[in-house]
Amino acid sequence: MDRRDGDPRCYVGAGMADPVQHARQIARAGHGPAAVALLEDAGRRGNSTAFAELAAWLLRGDIIPRDVSRARSTLRQAVEIGHVDAALLEVALTANGTGAPADWRGAFSLLAVAARNDPVAAQQLALVRAMKLDDAGYPSTAFDIEVLSAEPYIAVCRGALSAQESLHLAAIANPLLEPSVVVDPVTRRPVAHPVRSSFNATIGPAQETLPIAAFSRRLEVLTNTPLGNGEPLQILRYTVGQEYKLHSDAIPGEPNQRTVTAITYMNDGYDGGETYFPSQQIVVTPRAGDILIFHNTTADGVADPRSRHAGLPVTKGVKWIATKWLRNSRYNPWDS
Ligand SMILES: O=C(O)CCC(=O)C(=O)O
Numbered sequence: 481m482d483r484r485d486g487d488p489r490c491y492v493g494a495g496m497a498d499p500v501q502h503a504r505q506i507a508r509a510g511h512g513p514a515a516v517a518l519l520e521d522a523g524r525r526g527n528s529t530a531f532a533e534l535a536a537w538l539l540r541g542d543i544i545p546r547d548v549s550r551a552r553s554t555l556r557q558a559v560e561i562g563h564v565d566a567a568l569l570e571v572a573l574t575a576n577g578t579g580a581p582a583d584w585r586g587a588f589s590l591l592a593v594a595a596r597n598d599p600v601a602a603q604q605l606a607l608v609r610a611m612k613l614d615d616a617g618y619p620s621t622a623f624d625i626e627v628l629s630a631e632p633y634i635a636v637c638r639g640a641l642s643a644q645e646s647l648h649l650a651a652i653a654n655p656l657l658e659p660s661v662v663v664d665p666v667t668r669r670p671v672a673h674p675v676r677s678s679f680n681a682t683i684g685p686a687q688e689t690l691p692i693a694a695f696s697r698r699l700e701v702l703t704n705t706p707l708g709n710g711e712p713l714q715i716l717r718y719t720v721g722q723e724y725k726l727h728s729d730a731i732p733g734e735p736n737q738r739t740v741t742a743i744t745y746m747n748d749g750y751d752g753g754e755t756y757f758p759s760q761q762i763v764v765t766p767r768a769g770d771i772l773i774f775h776n777t778t779a780d781g782v783a784d785p786r787s788r789h790a791g792l793p794v795t796k797g798v799k800w801i802a803t804k805w806l807r808n809s810r811y812n813p814w815d816s
């Protein structure tokens with residue numbers, strides 16, 4: 481590597497071919513402000529990827545300090561000069577209220593604009609158009625809920641996710657799948673553990689497409705829990721032999737407890753994989769589109785051992801679910 485690689489003066493205005501690569505190099509060498517200046521300059525010259533890259537840095541906060549409202553304005557600049565992925569990211573942040581209040585109608589309009597040129601955006605728009613929603617993206621029709629147990633509360637809502645919506649969730653999650661982890665009770669950090677042998681993907685706020693944002697609002701209604709209390713959606717995939725052994729979704733000693741869980745069965749046609757609550761002797765057989773909702777804590781907020789549950793081993797085929805853990809109070813999804 482050239483000795484001068486770390487010196488920003490060698491790059492700014494040096495006319496090198498790919499300003500994004502150069503900005504990354506400069507940033508890695510510890511010259512964040514020079515890297516930002518390089519991206520801004522390239523963006524102003526019409527390089528939409530440079531603006532999109534800068535917006536990503538501002539959102540992540542790893543290279544330069546996080547600044548979500550500046551990320552939003554930088555993203556706007558990237559979209560204005562035609563960056564298609566930035567357009568979808570802008571939709572996600574507009575709908576979930578990152579850097580500005582959540583604005584469903586604004587997000588829908590942005591997606592409609594993006595859909596004119598981008599088939600991926602067009603497909604997402606068609607999915608949202610097929611939903612029955614109000615002006616804020618909430619379901620405009622009621623869902624029937626079948627209560628399986630009053631105490632602890634365990635209930636099922638049948639047919640609450642369409643096959644197209646399920647495919648969309650799987651398509652977004654598939655490239656993000658990695659071995660599942662659990663929260664370490666001592667360090668509170670995610671760690672691999674034999675209790676949970678599935679693969680999973682976290683759909684963070686930057687990956688939350690408009691169909692997924694609508695789905696989150698549906699879960700808010702079904703769980704009677706504010707949207708802002710939800711952790712990012714987890715998509716889990718279990719192959720033969722994989723399982724989630726008996727556990728509580730509540731986290732020991734956590735002040736902002738996981739009070740409610742919503743598990744959406746994305747497919748069926750596999751063997752095994754039932755969700756089992758031993759203390760209630762309840763076995764829920766997964767059916768594509770059904771949503772299982774249960775409370776993990778008692779009314780006074782402590783972990784309820786009666787809602788301990790397991791995802792039994794899959795014995796044939798592949799099981800896909802979407803799990804939403806909802807907290808007692810607001811949860812910052814960027815913490816995940
Ligand atoms: O796979 C299942 O049926 C249970 C999943 C589960 O317990 C969870 O995601 O918290």
Ligand SMILES: [Fe+2]
Pocket residue numbers: 727728729741789
């Ligand atoms: Fe669980």
